[in-house]
Each structure stands twice: as structure tokens, then as C-alpha cells.
Amino acid sequence: MKFIGYSFLSTFIAIFVFISCNDQTTGTDSDTNGDSGNGPHPSQFNHTLSPGSSNEAFITDTDFDQLIVEVQYMPGSAPTNGSLDNLKEFLETHLDKASVILLDPVEIPSGGQDAYSAEDVRDLEKQHREQFTDGSTLASYAIFLDGEFSTRNVLGIAYYNTSTAYFAETIHRISGGIGQPSRSAIESTVFNHEYGHLMGLVNNGTDMQHDHHDSDNGAHCTVEECLMYFSVNTTDFFANLFGGSVPELDEFCVADINALK
Ligand SMILES: [Zn+2]
Numbered sequence: 117m118k119f120i121g122y123s124f125l126s127t128f129i130a131i132f133v134f135i136s137c138n139d140q141t142t143g144t145d146s147d148t149n150g151d152s153g154n155g156p157h158p159s160q161f162n163h164t165l166s167p168g169s170s171n172e173a174f175i176t177d178t179d180f181d182q183l184i185v186e187v188q189y190m191p192g193s194a195p196t197n198g199s200l201d202n203l204k205e206f207l208e209t210h211l212d213k214a215s216v217i218l219l220d221p222v223e224i225p226s227g228g229q230d231a232y233s234a235e236d237v238r239d240l241e242k243q244h245r246e247q248f249t250d251g252s253t254l255a256s257y258a259i260f261l262d263g264e265f266s267t268r269n270v271l272g273i274a275y276y277n278t279s280t281a282y283f284a285e286t287i288h289r290i291s292g293g294i295g296q297p298s299r300s301a302i303e304s305t306v307f308n309h310e311y312g313h314l315m316g317l318v319n320n321g322t323d324m325q326h327d328h329h330d331s332d333n334g335a336h337c338t339v340e341e342c343l344m345y346f347s348v349n350t351t352d353f354f355a356n357l358f359g360g361s362v363p364e365l366d367e368f369c370v371a372d373i374n375a376l377k
């Protein structure tokens with residue numbers, strides 16, 4: 117893993133602020149109406165609920181013992197293999213699934229925009245998504261866009277109950293250069309964080325076993341070392357936190373998840 121220099125730490129501070137800001141918007145951006153379940157891919161399962169509302173579908177094996185993650189990307193925006201491997205491990209660790217399958221990423225045409233709004237992302241999913249929940253298999257969707265979010269510097273969003281989006285132009289801009297974290301480390305952090313929101317964290321579908329909800333900052337955790345932490349003010353925190361690796365869920369977030377199993 118890369119050496120963590122000052123700029124690395126600074127970058128991660130920025131990342132956390134950015135993913136946090138974004139989630140606060142999308143996490144409360146409930147979209148429960150529309151064409152769910154009645155489109156070209158009939159399904160009893162509603163894929164257009166708000167993030168966190170299918171927390172039990174993700175966490176338990178009661179209704180779904182298998183999870184598939186469909187990954188699509190626009191040209192030049194494919195995620196690293198490392199981040200895909202890390203996401204699979206993260207999901208296998210925290211979800212009660214007999215199997216977690218990340219499908220091979222598939223390229224889709226560019227949307228041709230410099231920036232994409234949450235509504236643009238929803239439209240793109242409607243256009244391109246191919247995997248839907250069926251039988252005992254829960255389907256999730258991740259799309260990598262070749263632009264920025266409409267709110268600049270946002271790296272990723274959770275925008276439906278099974279859907280997440282990542283903004284490759286922004287990710288590439290702050291990773292992989294001299295003194296910058298690796299692209300895999302940033303993607304993994306954002307990937308896992310957004311899937312944490314799909315699991316109903318924090319206090320957004322999944323009940324808390326202890327009070328650790330940073331309610332001033334949306335659906336985030338009060339524990340500074342946690343993957344679901346909102347933001348920080350000191351580089352010392354990151355020096356302790358990262359040690360060169362992607363942050364994990366802290367014991368409170370883990371306890372919330374495990375209480376459902
Ligand atoms: Zn967040």
C-alpha cells in the first residue's frame with residue numbers, strides 16, 4: 117500500500133467531506149413513485165425506493181441468499197479490479213449471503229455530459245440496467261460515469277435502495293498522482309461507504325444498538341475511525357485511521373448490522 121503523505125491525508129479529508137455531502141442529499145431523496153416493478157423487467161421487488169429501505173434484503177438471508185452486483189461504466193471510467201475485489205470482500209464480511217457475485221463490468225456509451233445530476237443517473241439506470249432482483253437473488257447496480265456529479269467534488273452517491281453511482285472524472289482527478297492515494301483506495305472507500313448506506317447505515321433503515329448517529333450530518337456515524345464517518349478536521353485523525361488502507365466499519369455500525377441477522 118502506498119505511503120501516506122500529507123497530501124494523501126488531505127485528500128482523504130476532502131473525500132470524506134465530499135461523499136458525506138452527497139449522501140446527505142441523496143439519502144433523503146426518496147423516490148418511491150414511478151415505474152418500479154412495472155417496466156420492461158417485471159419484478160415484485162421495487163428497485164426505486166430510497167437508499168437504506170432494503171437494508172434487510174441486503175443484510176439477512178431471509179428472502180435473498182444471493183447478491184449480484186451489476187457494474188457498468190462509461191468509456192475510460194472502469195473501476196479498478198482492486199476496488200471490485202475489496203467491495204466483494206466487504207459485502208461477504210457484513211452480509212448474510214451464501215454468495216456475493218460481482219459481475220464483470222460492462223461498458224456502456226458515454227452520456228456525453230461534463231456533469232450528471234441524480235436525475236440523470238436515474239435515467240441512465242433506466243436505460244442501461246439489466247439485472248433485477250429475482251427469486252432468492254437480490255440484484256444491485258453500480259454505475260461509473262465519465263463526468264462529475266452536478267455538485268462538484270462528489271465522488272459517489274447512493275440514489276436508490278439497490279443503486280449506487282460513482283463519478284470517475286472526479287475520482288481520477290484526485291488519485292494516482294504523486295502524493296495522491298491510489299485509485300483503488302479511493303474507489304474502495306467510496307464503494308464500501310455507499311454500500312454501507314444501502315445497508316441502512318447510519319440509523320437510516322437499520323436500527324441503532326448504541327447511539328452513534330451523527331444526525332447533524334445525515335446518515336453518518338459519530339465514530340471518527342469508521343467508514344461511515346462524516347468528516348474530520350484534523351490530519352492526525354487520518355494518520356491514525358488509514359494506515360494506508362481503506363477504513364472499516366466500526367463496532368457500532370457492525371453491531372447494528374449484526375442485530376438484524
Ligand atoms: Zn455517506
Ligand SMILES: [Zn+2]
Binds near residue numbers: 342343345366367
Ligand atoms: Zn460507524
